[in-house]
Structure formats: structure tokens, C-alpha cells
Amino acid sequence: MKLSQTGTGTTKLSNIDEMYPGQSILLQTGQLVQYGAGLFGYNTVPLLVRRRVEQIIVETLNKYGCIEVLLPTLQPDTLWKNSGRFDQYVNDGTMLLTESNKGVFCLAPTGEEAMLEFLREKIKSYKNLPVTYYQIGEKYRNEIRTRGYLLRGKAFPMLDAYSFDTDPEGMAKSYENVRNAFLEIFEKIGMKVIPIVADNGAMGGKKSEEFMLISDQGEDKILYDEKTGIGLNTEILEKENYQEYLKEEYGIKDISNFKEIRTMELGHIFQLGTRYSEMMNGKYADKDGEEKYFYMGCYGIGVSRTVAALYEQCLINDPKFGPCGFCLPENVAPFKVQIVAKSDDEEKSKLAEEIYFKLKENGVEAILDDRDMQIGAKIRDAKVYGTPYVTVIGDRFDGENFEIESIKTGEKETLKLEELIKKLK
Numbered sequence: 001m002k003l004s005q006t007g008t009g010t011t012k013l014s015n016i017d018e019m020y021p022g023q024s025i026l027l028q029t030g031q032l033v034q035y036g037a038g039l040f041g042y043n044t045v046p047l048l049v050r051r052r053v054e055q056i057i058v059e060t061l062n063k064y065g066c067i068e069v070l071l072p073t074l075q076p077d078t079l080w081k082n083s084g085r086f087d088q089y090v091n092d093g094t095m096l097l098t099e100s101n102k103g104v105f106c107l108a109p110t111g112e113e114a115m116l117e118f119l120r121e122k123i124k125s126y127k128n129l130p131v132t133y134y135q136i137g138e139k140y141r142n143e144i145r146t147r148g149y150l151l152r153g154k155a156f157p158m159l160d161a162y163s164f165d166t167d168p169e170g171m172a173k174s175y176e177n178v179r180n181a182f183l184e185i186f187e188k189i190g191m192k193v194i195p196i197v198a199d200n201g202a203m204g205g206k207k208s209e210e211f212m213l214i215s216d217q218g219e220d221k222i223l224y225d226e227k228t229g230i231g232l233n234t235e236i237l238e239k240e241n242y243q244e245y246l247k248e249e250y251g252i253k254d255i256s257n258f259k260e261i262r263t264m265e266l267g268h269i270f271q272l273g274t275r276y277s278e279m280m281n282g283k284y285a286d287k288d289g290e291e292k293y294f295y296m297g298c299y300g301i302g303v304s305r306t307v308a309a310l311y312e313q314c315l316i317n318d319p320k321f322g323p324c325g326f327c328l329p330e331n332v333a334p335f336k337v338q339i340v341a342k343s344d345d346e347e348k349s350k351l352a353e354e355i356y357f358k359l360k361e362n363g364v365e366a367i368l369d370d371r372d373m374q375i376g377a378k379i380r381d382a383k384v385y386g387t388p389y390v391t392v393i394g395d396r397f398d399g400e401n402f403e404i405e406s407i408k409t410g411e412k413e414t415l416k417l418e419e420l421i422k423k424l425k
Contacts, residue, residue: 004370021323022311023149038146038154048334064181066132071114077104083279107140115162116280134161150308163297171295178299190329196231211267218264267301325383327408337389338367340378364424
């Protein structure tokens with residue numbers, strides 16, 4: 001990617017949001033564009049980070065035997081009236097509606113109704129079960145209190161998955177399968193999450209867990225036992241029989257060692273039972289030909305929320321100037337190195353472009369800062385795009401040996417071009 005083609009000028013960071021410095025930098029550098037409260041556009045780099053997160057999700061869920069589909073986000077109101085949830089979502093102001101001469105349509109805040117409608121004509125026999133479908137697509141919620149930029153918006157990409165089984169035992173097995181997939185997904189992205197005991201709330205069902213990232217920017221407080229790695233949402237303690245519930249469903253007998261910490265929710269999984277299949281008349285034929293309701297599980301990961309949390313986690317702080325950029329994990333970073341060239345030196349600018357194309361030929365994606373500006377300004381900007389490495393072709397460059405610097409550690413290494421390509425590959 002050539003920076004001259006992105007329309008970005010030099011960046012002078014100022015008045016960075018103390019609570020969400022990472023996303024504040026993305027906005028100030030034009031990598032995110034805000035269209036309104038909770039509505040954002042992505043420039044190239046964060047968009048590619050988002051796609052890489054989505055790729056990890058897809059690859060991992062496929063590995064665990066899940067099947068990808070894509071359902072419409074614009075849906076007729078009749079679909080939601082059939083489940084009985086239309087009035088609930090409209091009355092609490094969550095659902096966004098549009099009227100036309102063809103009727104009333106809604107922008108889907110979640111996907112249970114659409115998935116059951118999708119499944120109804122396809123899975124009719126116990127022989128087709130169990131099955132888990134998933135999709136990654138936009139969801140829409142009229143959040144009254146948008147906060148944290150991408151962390152809570154009105155429109156957001158989300159992974160939502162749904163399992164269908166014949167009995168509670170099968171549902172529990174599918175639940176555990178997706179749970180393991182989620183843990184692997186976050187590990188691959190580079191985020192240490194804690195699955196914690198949660199309240200099913202309005203979703204219904206018997207059992208659920210939230211995938212929490214320990215973060216001072218989170219809006220949730222959980223109880224966490226550092227020794228066992230077990231956590232639980234404080235909402236659980238509001239249940240009248242919470243001690244019995246914790247012991248029966250999760251094997252937790254004592255919470256005296258649990259301490260309160262602040263966290264950010266990135267995912268949530270539920271055992272729903274037959275609640276939604278009963279509402280939507282979702283049935284299959286068992287081995288005796290008798291119609292039975294599906295036992296369902298529901299699973300979600302906030303993709304944009306995960307991207308936002310990743311940027312906040314990968315923030316770089318300059319000892320003198322404070323937050324100044326990012327160092328994204330190498331397996332997520334869409335560009336591995338940024339090449340900074342002295343623009344008023346034709347020979348060095350030409351060499352930088354040759355190296356840029358040489359790296360691309362060898363499968364190494366790079367950013368070339370070919371903007372017509374002072375090299376000092378370019379070097380200051382080198383950290384805002386999240387590349388793990390930077391190399392500068394300036395006055396000290398001898399024409400043969402390239403100094404490559406780790407953005408994360410500041411460590412420098414001098415390599416010849418062939419060695420540089422090998423390292424970055």
C-alpha cells in the first residue's frame with residue numbers, strides 16, 4: 001500500500017481520548033471515519049485487520065465442523081411477529097424499522113428468527129442432526145447510549161452461530177464444541193479471554209458464558225479467581241438460588257476467593273433449549289416419525305468490538321508524548337513493515353519503491369510512505385498503522401544494509417535485502 005494513494009497527510013496527534021486512546025488515534029489519523037453516533041467507516045488498514053479477524057473465525061469454526069451461511073439483515077416484520085419478539089424490540093427502542101409500499105421491514109438486531117426460518121425447510125429429520133450454522137454480517141441496534149466508538153455502536157459486524165440438536169445432551173455437546181472453538185479463535189487473535197458464568201437474561205435458556213477480556217476500558221465488573229481462572233458475572237448473585245445454580249451447572253462451590261475486576265465482553269454463548277423452536281414452530285421428525293422441537297444453542301462474537309479491543313491492547317506509549325501508535329500481532333497485521341524513504345532524494349525514493357515491489361513479489365505486504373514531506377514527519381507517522389516493523393532509507397542508509405526496527409520493542413537489526421525478505425516471510 002502506498003500512503004500517497006490513501007489521501008492521508010501528516011498526523012499531529014492531540015487531545016487523545018484518555019479512556020479509548022487507541023480508537024482516538026484511529027479517528028485522528030483518518031483510519032476510522034465517524035458518520036454519526038455509533039456509525040463508523042473503515043479505512044484500509046483497520047478494514048484488513050477486521051477481515052483477518054473474520055478469516056480466523058471462519059477457519060476455526062470450519063475446523064470444528066460448523067457450516068457458514070449468510071442471511072438477510074433486512075427482514076419483514078412478520079418474521080419477528082411470528083416469534084412474538086417484534087413488540088418487545090420495538091417498544092424498548094432497539095429495533096430500527098423502515099416502511100414501504102410493500103410493508104414494514106426491520107434491520108435485524110440478532111438472528112434467531114431468521115436462522116430458524118432458514119432451517120425449517122432444510123432440516124426435517126433427526127438423521128440431519130446435529131448441525132451448527134454460522135454467519136458473519138451486520139447487525140443493527142438503536143443503542144441509546146453509544147460508547148467506546150466501535151465498542152458499542154448502532155451498526156456492527158457480528159459472528160452469530162446456532163446449533164440444533166435432538167436433546168439436552170446433544171445441545172450440551174454442541175455448546176462445548178463451539179466454546180472450544182471460541183477459545184481457539186481468541187488465542188489465535190492474540191487476546192487472553194476468560195469464559196465466565198453469566199445470566200441468560202432476555203435470551204432465555206438455562207446456561208450461558210461470556211468471553212471477557214480483562215480491561216480497564218470495559219463496562220463490566222466480574223468476580224474472578226486468579227488461582228483457578230474461573231470467573232462469574234456479578235448479575236448471577238442476584239439469582240435467589242445462585243449458590244445451587246453455580247454448583248449444579250458449573251461445579252463452583254465457593255466464591256470467597258473471587259475478587260472484583262473490570263472486563264470487556266467480546267463474546268457470549270447460550271444453551272437455549274427449545275424456547276425459540278417452540279416460538280417459531282421449529283420441528284424435526286424423530287426415528288419414530290414423531291415431530292419434536294429442536295434443542296438450540298446460540299453463540300456470538302462482536303467482530304468490530306474485538307477489533308477495537310485489539311487496537312487498545314496493542315497501543316504503544318511514548319515515554320515523552322504518550323499514546324502514539326500500535327504494534328499489531330504479526331498474524332493479524334495486514335502489513336508487516338513500513339518503508340520510510342527520504343522524499344527529496346530521488347535515488348533513495350526509487351530504491352524504496354524497488355524494495356516495496358520486491359517484498360510484494362515475495363508475498364510480504366508492506367506500506368510505502370511515498371508522501372512528499374519531511375522524513376522526520378514520516379518517521380513519527382510510522383507507528384500509527386500498526387506494522388510490526390519499520391525500515392528507514394534516509395541519510396544514514398549505505399545503499400546495501402537495511403536497519404529494521406521492531407515497533408514493539410524498539411530493537412534494531414541490520415540486514416541485507418535477501419535477509420530482510422527472509423525475516424519478514
